[in-house]
Amino acid sequence: MTPELYEKWNNLWNEKKLFLFDGKDTKRKLFVIDTPPPFTSGEMHIGQAFWVCYIDAIARYMRFKGFSVLYPQGWDTHGFPIELAVEKLHGKGLPRQEFYSKCEEFAREKLDLMKRQMLGLGASFDPGREYVTMTKDYMRRVQLSLIIMNDKGMLYRGRHPVEWCSYCGTSIAREETVEKESETALNYIDFMVDGKPLTIATTRPEMLHACVALAVNPKDDRYRGLIGKAAITPIFSRKVTVIGDDSVEKEFGTGAEMVCTFGDKADVTMAYKHKLETIDAIDESGKLKNAGKFTGMPVKDARKAVIAELQAQDNLKKSEQTRHTVKVHDRCGTKIELLSSIQWFIRSKEFAGKIKELANDISWAPEFARQRLIDWSDFIEWDWNISRKRVFGTPIPFWYCAKCGHVVPPFEEDLPVDPAVDKAPAKSCEKCGSHEIVGERDTCDVWVDSSITPMVVAGWPDDMELFKRAFPATMRIQGLDIVRTWAFYTILRCWALADDKPWRQLLLHGMILDTTGKEMHKSTGNGVSPEELMTKYPVDAIRLWAALSGGIGKDKPFSYEEINFANSFIVKLTNSSKFVKGLVAGKDIPHDAPHKDLGAFDLWILDRLNTVVGEVEDAYERMNLYEAMTKLINFYWHEFCDYYIENVKYRVYSKEAKDQAGATAALYTLRHVLLSCLRLVAPVMPYTAEEINAEYSQVSLFEGGLPPHRPREPGSGYIINGVVFRSAVMDFDYTKVGAVLNDIIADVRKAKAAKRISLNKEITSINIKVPEEYYTAVLASKDEISQICKSGSVSVSKDREYSVTVDV
């Protein structure tokens, strides 16, 4: 299919406004889809191509079913990676406004690129329903959502240890960290307890100044007696207490450790648990604080200096190399420090129960994904830190009193605001009267932006009429890998704002891995780019590949063999349709089935079609595109093409007048099966289906619906070649008769193959023995068998065992 054809059908669909959502249409039932807004930092990747194809097929199917489908597409534009990219392009140090504009420009450029690529895959989202997180309109909604949450007391500003990246100069959330293994020294240091030395082991001697306790395991006989006693820190000579804590492992180091604020998270936990005092150890630029003569030293330098000092004082017993993992910032690779600072938080820990409740009210596919969210909810330790010391983000829309910390929200009509530059909405603090009202300079974590998408797509807060109908969304599709972030935060925020679950159904997809089953990474260069696939394969082949990529929620290696297979089905469909078209062209074929002229094979394939329509629809209903397409392909290729078409060729080629009724019946059936199958594949392969359909109809496939599926009526009797059968008498139906007849033909083919003669070759006779119940039906189809198998004579007799013999 040429690019012009894609253009042609896209234009037609656009002209007819087939994919636009009409919010005023209250007659049809709504189907609302919440799709992931891709992060606009580069090209579309294969995983995105996968879900775009997948969800688009579902959207098209639902339109077929008569739903009014609200299928928008958004773009997640804010974020640190774009700031990094812009810094790379334009250097550091641009003024805030200019820097923001450059980021905007960059994001817009990538957004346009990705949108082109998505549309290139045939995505049928409604362009009028697009949202972009960096627009004023979107930020207004985000800010409003925060004001509401603040009013509800779900937002607070507080001092709290946060994971901090000193390179980026910002706090980050737990999910922005990755683990990295590295080599470091484990140092054995002496503390004095009761005038005797107690050796502890630490990898962070530079934290010594913030040491607030020593900890040992209370079950450790060596140290049990020391619990509660005072210890003196070396260098700083601070008096600290020895505490007992189960988290201390007897086997590690010496079995004794120092507790600092905040060396690592275990320290924080212990500090809370044992109500220890805290000492700010490190400042925001990664330099030591409150550390006497070491104050102001970067961590690395301080480590050396402290070690040197300990050595000088003969307090360093030994130092051994060890491997350990540290948390680093996923964007820049800098080691994360914990430090206490003033941040904005959304209360989440206390709502874990509510989130679990909502999660149980949502249907999850696959079901096991629900457990991931529940596990995560159970593990929340801290509230959600939403402030980022970045520029390219939605400003946190608050001012606060520098004296008492009272939060001053903006007026709703002023949104969006940027408190970093805008004038405060109040001159003085209503709580303490202070005139020092300060605008917040921090921006929001990007998940704050994206955690209200189901509300935004439903029109919140402007079109509340629509919102009432379109929220909760019918479904969201998203990656299994971001359940604990996007899904979690969306459930939390939508519940806080709208008091409901965000969607009725969640469809979680896995990752597309490389051909060897490993994750695709830019650094390893094992990626497969959709752009490249699109130059090699028709769009429909990529879409069919996505549909055939196995069960939902499973990771799947990418495979060229599979996309080749998808492509070969498109070729098969195209070729077979050409064949049918060539036969029916210029013929007068009835619109309705010519019942009295239908032969056993016609009835068989029509019966099978009826069954397959039901099965495929059922699979679509369950969003199981794999099953839908597998069933359809097997039917179309191996039953319709390989058997039916071959079986009726002799009829449609016949020039004799007496055969014309049978020929017409066959042509009717050929056309009917083809056109029905087109409707079944159209959601997945819209271009191919539309192109073929256009040869028969002026009306777009997407203006119509699915082919009708009629439940079979038992006991109504059957007519084959003028012979009437009743199912009450014989336990069979068209499908069973067809299967027997096809078996006979297959056996003749086998016999020919065994004798190494061409299938086309005339043979003398076929002798068929069939059990009683099939005798009449087979006998009635004698002539057809003879013609199809090119046999001089066919004899049919009853026997207990079925058998076919052939005389050449």
Place this chain on the structure above:
RNA sequence: GGGCCCGUGGUCCAGUGGUUAAGACGCCAGCUUUACACGCUAGAAACAGGAGUUCGAUUCUCCUCGGGCCCACCA
């Protein structure tokens, strides 16, 4: 250490308390058959291992082994 998922022909991937365990890629043997050799016909080839529940297990339970993901810890 905790949790979750998965082990089906050489490869990928369906499926089921009773099936001749589907299909695709690959392989082997044939076939110019008036749509298609990106085709057609035929063929070889699989339920990780063990125990249990059951009349019957590939399917349910447990264990072992193997693979993956997530979380926690790593002073």
